[in-house]
Amino acid sequence: MEKTKVGIIGLGTVGSGVAKILLDHGDRTARHAGRVLWLEKAAVRDLSKPRDCDLPDGVLTDSIDEVIDHPEIKVVAQLMGGIEPARSVMIRLLESGKDVVTANKALLAEHGPELFDKARELGRSIAFEASVAGGIPIIANLSQCLTSNQVTSLHGILNGTSNFILDKMHTEGAAYSDVVAEAQRLGYAEADPSMDVDGTDAAQKLAILCQLAFGARLNWRDIPRSGIDTVDLLDVNYAQEMGYKIKLLAIADLKEHGLDCEVNPALVRAGSPLGEVGGPFNAVLVKGDAVGPLFYHGQGAGQMPTASAVAADLIDTAVGRTAITFRTLGLWSDQVKGVDQADFATSTGKRYVRAMVEDSPGVLAKVTEAFGAEGISIASILQKEPLEGDTAVPLVVMTHRASEAATDRACAKIAALDACRGEPVKMWVRD
Amino acid sequence: MEKTKVGIIGLGTVGSGVAKILLDHGDRTARHAGRVLWLEKAAVRDLSKPRDCDLPDGVLTDSIDEVIDHPEIKVVAQLMGGIEPARSVMIRLLESGKDVVTANKALLAEHGPELFDKARELGRSIAFEASVAGGIPIIANLSQCLTSNQVTSLHGILNGTSNFILDKMHTEGAAYSDVVAEAQRLGYAEADPSMDVDGTDAAQKLAILCQLAFGARLNWRDIPRSGIDTVDLLDVNYAQEMGYKIKLLAIADLKEHGLDCEVNPALVRAGSPLGEVGGPFNAVLVKGDAVGPLFYHGQGAGQMPTASAVAADLIDTAVGRTAITFRTLGLWSDQVKGVDQADFATSTGKRYVRAMVEDSPGVLAKVTEAFGAEGISIASILQKEPLEGDTAVPLVVMTHRASEAATDRACAKIAALDACRGEPVKMWVRD
CATH class of the missing domain: 3.30.360.10 (Dihydrodipicolinate Reductase; domain 2)
Incomplete structure (x- = not known):
């Protein structure tokens, strides 16, 4: 059966999980990929650190270059956290002709455009299933x-x-x-x-x-x-x-x-x-x-759910699906006309607002007036007993749909009331 | 932009939905496939039947052969129901060098092995996302x-x-x-x-x-x-x-x-x-x-959820992902050693059992005895009032985990009691 040689950089929790899947369950990757995914090298910072997986002789190394420069390794699970040196290592991997699998969402959120452009330019791919929502594909x-x-x-x-x-x-x-x-x-x-x-x-x-x-x-x-x-x-x-x-x-x-x-x-x-x-x-x-x-x-999150996603990406990359998806989607590409972000203030929705107010006559009227003046209807209102040792009572208002800006203005008016203590708490209600 | 010419056989509910996606939303397939999926021909039995989609001139035909023999159509959504002629048409499509997308679960459940072998032999693929659970991929x-x-x-x-x-x-x-x-x-x-x-x-x-x-x-x-x-x-x-x-x-x-x-x-x-x-x-x-x-x-189910699955398969097939998946998985292949079905009687689980019994002294004891004799513990028991105009009372038993065979024997004993009317109802309890 054909072999695809794989490298891992970083044998932390997730890296060890990926190594376990490749080493202990070669039958699965063989069944689903029609080939063996062969763990050739795993690079770590500190060789002496105890780890969660047994590696065959010759696999472990403390030299990232042994992975980057290995002529037969085609796919690398690059599992370093943080931005640097993760970013530079990913670029070096792409430049040395390797397809990369990553779980590093911070790196993609910061440098997705640069890294994806680089991969496209070099005819390589980046797979990143594990970067969002762990085991959910x-x-x-x-x-x-x-x-x-x-x-x-x-x-x-x-x-x-x-x-x-x-x-x-x-x-x-x-x-x-x-x-x-x-x-x-x-x-x-x-x-x-x-x-x-x-x-x-x-x-x-x-x-x-x-x-x-x-x-x-x-x-x-x-x-x-x-x-x-x-x-x-x-x-x-x-x-x-x-x-x-x-x-x-x-x-x-x-x-x-x-x-x-x-x-x-x-x-x-x-x-x-x-x-x-x-x-x-x-x-x-x-x-x-x-x-x-x-x-x-x-x-x-967790070791094996995240490793499951990384290993699925390794399989997809080894069989060639990732290359197709990467090429056709044009992610983070200037060539793809996407949608722009909306102005925050125009968002509308139902809101939960809780103000701490002095329990004095007319306060409830003033609070409801503040919403009314902004054209916001109230869906329900709840006035609670004062908290122990306190004179202020929590007043909870659930509004009907209104704009973010209008609700904020109403809350500012409530906060400005003499009877209101501090800033009202406000949260969206999503049905 | 590159074009992949697509055929549809069958413009019922799902077929019309697929035609709508291809005709009205070419931008999407272009964005996700990096190419246009071009609806070239749609074959129906009866040209005069009113349909749910507007097709450009020259697309509609009542001749399946126009799709099968079309030299430029590479992918066909074969959306005929039932077993025949759906099976023969699928074989003819594969033989004429086309990749096939289907939603026909009955056909796959009956003839999956034959059809998948045929496709493998001919170097073609069959995609079938829409055959199970509609919109859930x-x-x-x-x-x-x-x-x-x-x-x-x-x-x-x-x-x-x-x-x-x-x-x-x-x-x-x-x-x-x-x-x-x-x-x-x-x-x-x-x-x-x-x-x-x-x-x-x-x-x-x-x-x-x-x-x-x-x-x-x-x-x-x-x-x-x-x-x-x-x-x-x-x-x-x-x-x-x-x-x-x-x-x-x-x-x-x-x-x-x-x-x-x-x-x-x-x-x-x-x-x-x-x-x-x-x-x-x-x-x-x-x-x-x-x-x-x-x-x-x-x-x-439903028109558009199912059409969504068919159209995703058309895209996967057009870009080449389906071919890879189809080749690597070896579905229904004799070459793949899978798992065998377990013997029904060895299944274990918790059971809900409801017997209709005459409300006479000692009946409850006899029912619980029937379970006890089979080594089945009872998790809870509920004796209800007799139904209106009836003398029998419903006796509901929830068991702890036991084998299918043992529970069946206990139920047979209960059914054989003089006080029991008819067969007890039994259902699995899945936590």
């Missing part, structure tokens, strides 16, 4: 399965850490900081979880998906975003009481005026597919004009 | 995205008609026959719905999926199956009371002793992904040893 599904559709909307839970934390807040009534500590203990959150919980990770993934689904060439930094680090247990409880769950949603909706992209904690109806995504799972709800709604749910 | 996902996994289990709701009917029975408390009439009125069920409701359709689809997921070369007739036509509203209500929904489940579980395949109405926990599949939707829950659980949910 959303990249292949958007690149190949939905190609006869105009995707009209894509809503995703793309950060498993945030989902784990929010889910625990809902199910256990625990405060954000306590759950973060638990997530760190269980390995679902990094020692510094900021990229996960502040929306950066989800925005980078959304930028990649928008390129595939809409041809939109976005800088992830231009995607309006907020994280879950400011979500109050109070709002988790009120949302739940009204039949909703708070989820960190990455959304892209195709509107008349362009593509509306955002990453925000939002209220999603309990019992809906996205509302029921628990633990560290990921999910994507895509709507296409022909196919209708398609919902995907699976593991968003 | 489960074929591509199993063929390409999960190739580094051993799939260990596949549970699907593959028949939208049955799901629509069962869902209505649950939500509206309506009897089977009333809901069938409604489904027919809404176009979700055929005038003769037997293939949908008796499990045939789901078994044929399951046979195709088992080929992809497990390499199992099954005759769909050997898949033990029962349909929803015998599901009693009584059991729908009791299932609901115990926190379950009744769904027509097509399952394939990889066990030590082989592949356990069945199509049956089964109890699925409410709130679980499969339990919440409503209306005419389809869903598939796949478990892979690397990727873990992956859940897909989407439209199982």
